[in-house]
Amino acid sequence: MKTAEIKRRYLAHFEANGHTVVPSAPLPAISDPNLLFVNAGMVQFVPYFLGQQTPSYRRAVSVQKCIRTPDIDEVGKTSRHGTFFQMNGNFSFGDYFKDGAIPFAWDLVTKSQEQGGFGLDPERIWPTVYLDDDEAFDIWRSVGVPADRIVRRGKADNFWSMGIPGPCGPCSELFYDRGPEYGREGGPAVDEDRYMEFWNLVFMQYERGPGTGKEDYPILGELPAKNIDTGMGLERMASILQGVDNLYEIDEVRPILDKAAELTGKRYGARSGHVASESHPDDVRLRVVADHVRTALMLIGDGVTPSNEGRGYVLRRIMRRAIRAVRLLGWQDRALPELLPVARDCMSPSYPELASEFDRIADYAYAEEEAFVSTLRAGTTILDTAIAETRTAGGKSLSGAKAFQLHDTYGFPIDLTLEIAAEQGLSVDAEGFRRLMADQRARAKADAQARKTGHIDLSAYRGVLDAGGPVRFTGYSEVSRESTVRAVLGTAGPVGAAVEGDTIELVLDATPFYAEGGGQQPDHGMITVGDGQVEVLDVQQPVPGLIVHRARVVRGEVRPGQTGFAEIDTSRRRAISRSHTATHLVHQTMRNFLGESATQAGSLNAPGRLRFDFNTPTGVAPSVLRDVEQQVNEVLLADLEVHAFITSLEEARRIGAMALFGEKYGEEVRVVEVGDYARELCGGTHVARSGQLGLVKILSESSIGSGVRRVEALVGMDAFNFLAREHLLVARLAELYRVPSDQVADRVEQTVTQLRDAEKELEKLRAQLVLGGAAALAAQAKDVRGIAYVGTEAPEGAAGNDVRTLAQEIRGKIDPARPAVVAVAARSGGKASLVVAVNQAARSRGIGAADLVKAALSGRGGGSPDLAQGGGLPAAEAANLLLTVEKAIAEA
Numbered sequence: 001m002k003t004a005e006i007k008r009r010y011l012a013h014f015e016a017n018g019h020t021v022v023p024s025a026p027l028p029a030i031s032d033p034n035l036l037f038v039n040a041g042m043v044q045f046v047p048y049f050l051g052q053q054t055p056s057y058r059r060a061v062s063v064q065k066c067i068r069t070p071d072i073d074e075v076g077k078t079s080r081h082g083t084f085f086q087m088n089g090n091f092s093f094g095d096y097f098k099d100g101a102i103p104f105a106w107d108l109v110t111k112s113q114e115q116g117g118f119g120l121d122p123e124r125i126w127p128t129v130y131l132d133d134d135e136a137f138d139i140w141r142s143v144g145v146p147a148d149r150i151v152r153r154g155k156a157d158n159f160w161s162m163g164i165p166g167p168c169g170p171c172s173e174l175f176y177d178r179g180p181e182y183g184r185e186g187g188p189a190v191d192e193d194r195y196m197e198f199w200n201l202v203f204m205q206y207e208r209g210p211g212t213g214k215e216d217y218p219i220l221g222e223l224p225a226k227n228i229d230t231g232m233g234l235e236r237m238a239s240i241l242q243g244v245d246n247l248y249e250i251d252e253v254r255p256i257l258d259k260a261a262e263l264t265g266k267r268y269g270a271r272s273g274h275v276a277s278e279s280h281p282d283d284v285r286l287r288v289v290a291d292h293v294r295t296a297l298m299l300i301g302d303g304v305t306p307s308n309e310g311r312g313y314v315l316r317r318i319m320r321r322a323i324r325a326v327r328l329l330g331w332q333d334r335a336l337p338e339l340l341p342v343a344r345d346c347m348s349p350s351y352p353e354l355a356s357e358f359d360r361i362a363d364y365a366y367a368e369e370e371a372f373v374s375t376l377r378a379g380t381t382i383l384d385t386a387i388a389e390t391r392t393a394g395g396k397s398l399s400g401a402k403a404f405q406l407h408d409t410y411g412f413p414i415d416l417t418l419e420i421a422a423e424q425g426l427s428v429d430a431e432g433f434r435r436l437m438a439d440q441r442a443r444a445k446a447d448a449q450a451r452k453t454g455h456i457d458l459s460a461y462r463g464v465l466d467a468g469g470p471v472r473f474t475g476y477s478e479v480s481r482e483s484t485v486r487a488v489l490g491t492a493g494p495v496g497a498a499v500e501g502d503t504i505e506l507v508l509d510a511t512p513f514y515a516e517g518g519g520q521q522p523d524h525g526m527i528t529v530g531d532g533q534v535e536v537l538d539v540q541q542p543v544p545g546l547i548v549h550r551a552r553v554v555r556g557e558v559r560p561g562q563t564g565f566a567e568i569d570t571s572r573r574r575a576i577s578r579s580h581t582a583t584h585l586v587h588q589t590m591r592n593f594l595g596e597s598a599t600q601a602g603s604l605n606a607p608g609r610l611r612f613d614f615n616t617p618t619g620v621a622p623s624v625l626r627d628v629e630q631q632v633n634e635v636l637l638a639d640l641e642v643h644a645f646i647t648s649l650e651e652a653r654r655i656g657a658m659a660l661f662g663e664k665y666g667e668e669v670r671v672v673e674v675g676d677y678a679r680e681l682c683g684g685t686h687v688a689r690s691g692q693l694g695l696v697k698i699l700s701e702s703s704i705g706s707g708v709r710r711v712e713a714l715v716g717m718d719a720f721n722f723l724a725r726e727h728l729l730v731a732r733l734a735e736l737y738r739v740p741s742d743q744v745a746d747r748v749e750q751t752v753t754q755l756r757d758a759e760k761e762l763e764k765l766r767a768q769l770v771l772g773g774a775a776a777l778a779a780q781a782k783d784v785r786g787i788a789y790v791g792t793e794a795p796e797g798a799a800g801n802d803v804r805t806l807a808q809e810i811r812g813k814i815d816p817a818r819p820a821v822v823a824v825a826a827r828s829g830g831k832a833s834l835v836v837a838v839n840q841a842a843r844s845r846g847i848g849a850a851d852l853v854k855a856a857l858s859g860r861g862g863g864s865p866d867l868a869q870g871g872g873l874p875a876a877e878a879a880n881l882l883l884t885v886e887k888a889i890a891e892a
Contacts, residue, residue, distance in 0.1 A: 001113070001241040003252045004349040006234060007063045009116055010088045013108045014061035019090055022062045026302040028311050036311050037067035041089030042229045047544055048093050049167050049204065049227055052465060056667060058095035063088050063234065063350075065298060069314055072321070075291045076284035079246030083318060084295035086234035094225035098136050098172075101201050101228045105174065106143045109199070118241060124177040126151060126187050126195055130158040130170030136203070140172070151187050160202045165217055165459070167204040167227065174199040176240050198236040202229040210459070248287050252346045257290035259342045264329035285325040289339065292322035297343045300361045301354050303660070305601065305615060306368045307705045319365065320372050320413055327376075336369045337362075360597035363617035364707040379412030380420070387424050400432020407433070408440070460493040461543045464507055470545030472510040475523070475685065476644070480567040483508035485529060485560050489548075497559045498534075506534060506549040506558070512568055513549055515541040519603030520580050520684040524572055529564035532556030536568075573685065575607035575716065578693050581642060581674065581686045582715045583610045585632045585696070587658070588678035590614055590711075592631070593624050600660055601708050605684065608718030612711045613704060620701050620709060629698045639691030640675030644682075647671055657681050695719040763799075774806060778813035781820065784889045787842055788820040791882035798826050800833070804869065807837040819845055821852065823885040825878040832878040833871030834861070836885060847892055856884040 015021050025044040027037045038044065041064040047053040064087045074081040090104065109125065111117025122144065128151045129136040140150050152158075161168035175188040175195040183194030204227040208217035238250040248257055248268075261268050266282040299315045306316040319336075326335040340362060348355040386402050398421050406412040414433055421428050464487045474481055488498050489505040498504045506527065513536060516522040522539035527549065538550035558564075583603050590598045594616055602613035620628075649669050653659070657671045658680040665681060672682040674690055687693060697719035704710045714722050730741050737747045781788040790810050794803045807824040814820040819842035824835045834856055836849040848865035861870015873881070 001118070001238075002349070003234065003238045003250060006118070006237055006241060007086070007088065007350055009118065010108070010232065011061055011063065012116060014059075014090045014104065017059075017104060019059040019061040020057040022060045024062060024064045027065050027067055027299055028302060028304055036069060036314060038064060039066050039068050040064070041066070041087035041231045042091070045091055045093075045229070046162075049229070050462075052462075052543070052545060053470075055093050058093055060091045060093075061089065062091075065302070067295065067299070067314075072314075072318065076287040076325075079248060079287075082235065082247055082291045082295075084291070084298050085247075088232040088234050088237075090228070090230050092228035094227060097205075097226045097228060098139055098201075098203055101203070101230060102136065102139045102172065103143055105199060105201060105230065106140075106145075109174070118237070120176065120240070125149075126175040126177060128153050128158055128171075128173045128175065128188060130155075130172075133158075133170045133172070133203075136170065136172045149187070151189050153189060160200075160204075161208055161217065165208050165210050167206070167223060168208050168217075168219070169203045169205040169226075171203070172201040173197050174201075178240075196236060196240070197233075198240060199232040200230065202231075204229060248290055252350075253290050253294060255346055256293055256339060256342050257286050259339055260286050260289040260293075260326060260329070260335075263331045263335065263338055264326065266329055282329060285329050288325040289322050289329075289335075292318045292325075293336070293339045294343045294347065296322065296365060297340060297347060297354065297361060298351075300364050301351065301357060303599070303601075303615075305364050305705070305707050307708070312705070316368065317413070319368050320375075321415075323369055323372050324376075324413065324416060334366070334369055334373075336365050340365055357597075360599075360615070363597065364615070367617050367707055375412065376416075379406055379416075382406060383412065383417060383420055387421060387426060390426060391424070395426075397427045397429055400429035400434075400436060403428050403430075403433040404436040407437075458543060460489060461546055461548070464489075464494070465543055465546045468507075468509065471508065471547040473512075473514070473547060474510055475512040475514050475568070475573075478512050479570050479573065480565065481510065481512055483510050483564055483566050485558065485562045485564055488558055488560055494560075497557055498553050499557050500553050500555050502553045504534070504551055504553065504558070506536075506551055507546065508549070508564065508566060511539075511547055511549070511566055513539045513547065513566060514568075514573070514685055515539045515547045517541060518682060518684050519583070520605040521576055521607075523568040523576075525566070525568035527551065527564050527566045529558045529562045530556065532558045534558060572607055574687075576605055577685045577687050578715045579608065579610040580605040580682075580684045581690065582632070582693055582696050582713065583612050584672065584674060584678045584680050584682070584686075585635055585690070585693075586610070586612050586628065586698075586711060586713065587614070587680070588674075589628045589631050589635075590620075593628055594620070599658075608715055610713050610715060612713070613708055614711070615707055616709055617707050619703065620711075625698055625701055625711075629696065632696045635674065635677050636690050636693050636696065638675070639689050640677060641689055642672065642674050642686050644670060644672045644686065652681060655679065695723075697722055774809040775813050778810050781814060784821075784886055785892070786819060787845075787847065787889050788814050788818050789886055789889055790814075790820075790822045791886055792824055793878055793882070794824055794826040796827055798828070800826075800869075803833070803835050804867070807835045808867065811837040811839055814839065817841060819847070821847060821849075821885070821889055823852070823856075823882050825881045827875040827878050830875050831871055832873045832875050832881060833869065834881045834885070835867070835869045837867050838865065840866075845892075847889065852885050852888055855888040856881045 011021050025038055041062060042049070044064070045060065048055045066085050066087050067083055069083070071081045072083055075083060092100065107117070109118050109120045110122045111119070113119040126149050127140045127145055129140070131152050131154055137150055141147060158171045158173065160171050175197050178194055178196055183191035188195040188197065205222055207220045207223050209220045210217070235247040235250060239245065239247055242250055244250060247253060257268055266286060268283055268286050296315060296319045304311045304315050306312055306319060308316070323335060344354050344358050354361070383406060386398060390398055403414055403417050406417055407414050418428050418430065468486045485506060486509050487507040488495050513523045513525065514520065516539060523536070525536050527534045527536060532553060533555050534551040534553050536549045536551045540548050540550065542548060583605055587600050598614050598616050600612065601615050604611040646668055649665050649667060652669050652671050656679055659665065669681050670683055671679060672686055673679045694716040696713055696715055698711060698713045700712050702710055730744055733744045733748065734741045737744060739747055777790050777792055781790045794806055803824050803826045807822045810822045811820055816839060820839045821842055822837045826833050834853060836852045838847055838849045843865050849868035850863050850865060853861040853863065853868040853870045857870040857873065860872060861868060863869055
């Protein structure tokens with residue numbers, strides 16, 4: 001049975017049993033700041049399990065795309081580890097419980113394939129239950145499982161929690177007996193290789209309270225509304241139904257692996273067993289290629305693009321591991337154009353958008369491979385130099401700092417550094433590397449968390465949300481309102497009162513203040529509470545549904561429970577709204593000129609200005625930018641109505657509203673239209689008509705990463721003021737050149753060309769001045785213990801290249817049979833530098849240029865035995881450098 005058919009049957013089974021089919025959330029679409037990607041089927045339902053939101057359905061079923069980044073380094077080592085996988089899940093929110101979940105599962109897996117089930121042999125299925133879960137045990141007995149095939153297991157295996165205070169409960173897992181050829185008899189407690197888990201039923205019937213650690217969270221008691229969360233590993237079920245031994249042989253993966261084997265001339269041999277066969281050492285790398293190419297396809301398909309941070313960095317790492325693995329297997333040409341189409345054909349039966357969007361996906365993937373091949377060349381050269389320096393210094397280990405620099409600055413993978421160093425007989429301080437990586441990640445995570453939460457523990461926010469529910473946002477229709485102060489928070493959490501001078505966070509029951517989101521900056525303004533007043537400096541939403549005003553008390557006192565009057569800064573709001581509407585117009589117009597693949601990758605909507613990031617593999621021509629700007633301003637002149645409305649996600653898609661890649665949308669969405677010109681899903685604020693923008697002026701377009709470009713523009717009066725300043729500048733230049741304004745650019749270009757030509761002539765004259773006395777200086781060489789020594793200073797400010805050339809020129813004018821050393825000191829920018837040149841006759845006597853430079857500069861500087869240089873001393877030391885070199889020759 002094909003994997004796509006397994007998905008179809010799973011969804012159909014639960015839909016027929018009253019479940020709402022919920023689409024997979026995009027891989028990066030999560031609100032949890034601790035996760036980069038969705039890593040389990042239940043992630044998109046967490047707000048329902050925690051009671052933060054109320055679902056519109058009591059039963060749900062989904063097939064969720066998942067990524068688990070901790071498994072990246074394990075891929076290839078076993079037949080079961082993968083980075084991308086799919087989780088079939090059915091969920092109940094206070095509806096049915098164990099007596100529903102267990103029969104639903106048993107019916108689907110044992111029902112014949114002719115009847116729409118999976119047709120597994122009931123005699124080969126082993127359920128497990130928690131030690132004291134007699135209820136689940138009895139239900140399994142009631143559906144026909146004999147008692148000797150129901151295994152009771154402990155907390156480590158059969159009790160689930162989120163790792164934080166909240167819902168928890170016992171589990172019941174389903175295992176399939178693959179047969180005696182896979183291991184010992186006795187059930188999953190004896191051998192989990194033979195008995196393979198494929199489904200986990202989680203019964204959330206208890207609540208855990210705060211504690212000191214995951215294992216210390218005490219169980220407070222039973223929850224009144226018990227929930228069900230189940231997860232069937234799709235890849236594992238596919239391996240069972242397709243009669244193959246591991247996930248690399250299922251229909252969605254094996255063709256990619258076979259293509260990699262074909263390209264490299266290798267053979268995949270590990271068709272049985274859990275660990276890669278020792279008789280086929282290339283299996284590990286073939287598995288890496290198959291898994292990572294499929295994962296890259298899915299990530300780019302969901303809007304992630306390669307970059308040096310966050311999700312983009314994970315994608316980049318995955319892609320580079322795959323590319324490197326192929327090259328190590330012997331394929332030196334571009335690999336992704338051969339492999340990615342195979343992955344597309346494997347996955348598009350389940351995800352048709354991968355086929356329709358493949359041109360966009362391929363553009364990013366192929367550009368990343370091109371960039372990485374260049375990185376490999378450059379990084380290898382730098383690494384070779386570092387290895388040589390380490391060995392010259394007598395070291396046996398490459399420093400963690402050097403490995404980190406290679407990784408962080410040049411994108412050179414640490415595993416490749418380890419491998420190349422080992423080939424040269426060196427180890428790598430991997431612990432030092434990991435420490436530096438951890439420090440970097442910790443800083444980035446702390447910065448991101450602080451921006452969103454202001455260093456307050458998330459549990460404090462959740463407590464406020466649980467106590468009062470979501471904060472109602474009224475800012476679409478009003479700019480001020482009366483509200484009740486629900487909570488006042490200091491840095492340690494809720495406080496009873498705040499006084500003048502305090503910096504606080506304020507939660508109202510309803511607010512017109514827009515919380516930063518969707519690229520739109522937050523509102524500012526004032527909140528008056530009795531005789532107290534606070535100035536709102538920032539507005540954030542640290543947990544879904546909770547709008548928090550970060551503010552400073554400017555007078556009086558503020559307490560929870562008081563009635564206040566909230567009023568936003570309307571001039572700021574209008575300016576931001578103009579920028580946001582302009583961003584929609586720029587987005588649509590870019591797509592008009594560059595194609596639908598030019599999708600938004602990020603934005604900033606600030607007062608009077610915007611920044612729009614979009615996906616495109618190449619730069620945008622200046623002529624296209626001019627056309628984009630002109631078309632946007634024509635829309636402004638048309639003064640189109642801007643209209644926002646709420647509709648279903650399905651209807652929004654039907655009418656062509658643009659959705660952003662990687663965003664998770666609910667069943668109802670807000671659509672913003674600018675006439676018939678632009679239509680986009682958006683939660684931000686906008687103007688009433690396009691004419692209110694006044695003017696949009698595009699300032700620049702640049703690259704901010706592989707396949708991502710950035711446009712910056714001004715809006716409204718900021719755009720007018722910019723053009724006014726430009727006009728004054730052009731008018732002044734026209735006056736100076738005494739030409740019409742339209743000829744200023746040509747005259748400036750002529751002037752720049754003339755200046756460059758003059759600079760080249762000056763360089764020639766300076767070089768001639770420096771080198772003009774070379775012969776005379778050579779003739780005046782003094783004898784120092786049989787060595788012809790010339791010590792001289794170059795003219796003040798001489799360029800480094802000219803100083804080196806002078807030293808070599810003087811050396812060349814001394815009889816080569818006569819041992820000679822030339823030292824040239826130079827003063828530039830308040831610093832002294834030194835160049836030493838030594839001929840072959842002097843080197844034969846054991847005198848080297850690098851040794852002389854280091855002697856003069858106390859160990860600094862370096863180079864080769866015939867030419868070396870260094871510097872960094874005060875300019876006044878130039879003459880002393882020459883004397884020190886002479887002394888070193890005399891003592892040699």
